[in-house]
Amino acid sequence: MRLRAHLRRVLTASIAALALSASVVACGGADDPAPTSGAAADFGPTGDAAWQDIVDKAEQEGSVTFYSAQNTAQNEEVARRFEEAYGITVNVVRDVEANLQSKLGAEWTTGNVVADVVSQTGVGWVRSGGEAGRFAVPVGPAFDTAEYHRDVNFIDDHSFATAAAIVAFGWNTDRLPDGLTTIDDLLDPELAGGKVGIQEPVSASQVDFYQYLESNYGPNFLERLAAQQPRVYPGILPIAQALTSGEVAAGFSGALTDEVADGAPVDFGVPEKLWGARFYTSVLTAAPHPNAAQLLANFLVTPAGQTAYTRKTASVLPDVEGAVATVDRVAQQDLSKLTPESVDAYRARWKSLFVS
Structure with missing residues (x-):
């Protein structure tokens, strides 16, 4: 089953990359997403059997809700590429971070949590949420690559840098x-x-x-x-x-x-x-789709996810197509x-x- 799922994802991603390349050539225009390259099709390390079990369960969950203060175009590109790769729908809720934080506060208070993953720049909010046990530890294999630098890109082992405006x-x-x-x-x-x-x-x-x-x-x-x-x-x-x-x-x-x-x-x-303002992303412990949430979190720090999420911003990986800098160059208090x-x-x- 795991082998069939892996082959299905590889085939889907390859077809998606060809379709995207054809689309860009046919349509063109500066507002179109950055062209797909070899890096854009790189979904990171495959992981072990335990990670494959999470991937299989994520595909069964079928959807994931992403609260993000990032630019609309980048959010939509993340959703499109993730769905093409895994067949999982990404429901994007884009808003300024103050509104996202307020919305999540209401969800936590009522116990009716809708979000699975949230991405915003509020460092203090991230730390207080982590202290309250509201964020789960990301477990994807992409976080442990040498290129990601988990030691400097994590806050308290639960929230992680994904970009910087x-x-x-x-x-x-x-x-x-x-x-x-x-x-x-x-x-x-x-x-x-x-x-x-x-x-x-x-x-x-x-x-x-x-x-x-x-x-x-x-x-x-x-x-x-x-x-x-x-x-x-x-x-x-x-x-x-x-x-x-x-x-x-x-x-x-x-x-x-x-x-x-x-x-x-x-x-x-x-x-x-x-x-720059670093975007920190967190997986909610009360996520309705916990496995899809972990898979989306992992995707965001792969070359494919970074190509989608960091266009015109600073990336957390080197040599990301469309990014104009890397977060290690960003100074922020x-x-x-x-x-x-x-x-x-x-x-x-x-x-x-x-x-x-």
Whole structure:
């Protein structure tokens, strides 16, 4: 039975890879998922007999519910590739992490748990949930590969890093033909007077980003940036749109790979030591589909899962197609140390500099 199941998965994955390649060639377009490669079809080590038993039971369960704060496109690509590989439906619930945490809190309180796996960036929330016994230890063989580095990517042996959303620096190539080389270039006097786009720190993670800037580019970086009189936007996406339209010449951005592929007049750079918000994924102890949950968790840290989940972000494995960095390059504080009071105080300081 195990041999038949293994052969069925290999055949399904091969057919899926061929179908995906044909689809990409036929349709094209920068919004399409990254093309399938050899790495994308790599589902990691097969594991032992005990793991195969989990795989067989997962296929019998037939579905798994995934709560994720990751980008919609990445979540959908994970669901598609996982179902093609294992025949298991992934029900994705995508929302901002505050809403996901609130939803799970209600499920735990009522005992009516719907989620099987959750992925978000709240380190403090992960630790408190682990202390309460709400997360199971992942047992998949992909966690023990040398490439994954379980020793640095786990929190308390129950929750694991799967990606990191990063902030890069971008520019409009029509307005800045020579481009930028470092974040410090945003302080060029030629970019003063509303030519730089920045985001307002409305969350703890965004406050952490500005603290990263001060730690890496000088304690007076904030004051020097404010002297540029930048345009303030509510987030990274509006800045990317402003860069594309030429409303600003430069600014903080995500990876502008789709815009570049579409021929937009933009480009971007990624600092050697960059800031990012790590996504930590947890398997719920009360998961309605415990075996499918373990299988999905394992899939997320295989080359196939990483290709789906980390496009335009930082990956936890090396050489992942579509990823723009690896998480070992990402600098981020322990957000649990950013109390509501400290966040409010920092935001007040920031507003005193940037909001007239």
